[in-house]
Amino acid sequence: MSLEATVLDLLSSFPHWLATMVIGAMPIFELRGAIPIAxxxxxxxxxxxxxxxxxxxxxxxxxxxxxxxxxxxxxxxFAIFDKFFSWLFGRTHRNHSERFEKYGTLALTLFVAVPLPVTGAWTGCAAAFVFGIKFRHAFPAILAGVLIAGIIVSSVTLGGIGLVDLFS
Known part of the structure; x- marks a missing residue:
């Protein structure tokens, strides 16, 4: 059974609106999975x-x-976590700090807005943390990214559903 089928089975007794919210909150699916399912x-x-x-x-x-x-x-x-966070912060800063310094919270918004795996709100929160973006700047940037991603995913999904209807 696929992960999607398992999640849908677990949420089968939930009202659809609540199941959509739960799926949207999950780091694996986020709204990229919730909108097509809804x-x-x-x-x-x-x-x-x-x-x-x-x-x-x-x-x-x-x-x-x-x-x-x-x-x-x-x-x-704890030494193992200290090594992990030092590695994570160092690697992230080396690979991405130029873009985040140049574009600031706009980079965070665009990162979250791209509806691809590993670019949603959960990862956006991690990026905000790693780059030291304060809550008052990070929250609206992530919200804007989620709204943009939602529009993109909705448009693509509705286009795909329309295509399926044409060929049914």
Missing amino acids: LGIYDMSPVSAFIFAVLGNMIPVVPLLLFLDPVSTYLRR
């Missing part, structure tokens, strides 16, 4: 699918932005 499987309206997927996708953002720093600070007391 539109294609739950037969929700595009507006409802968009709203519930965006809300779900944004639920983990606040705790992630607020608690990644204290959790990493605590974990750095």
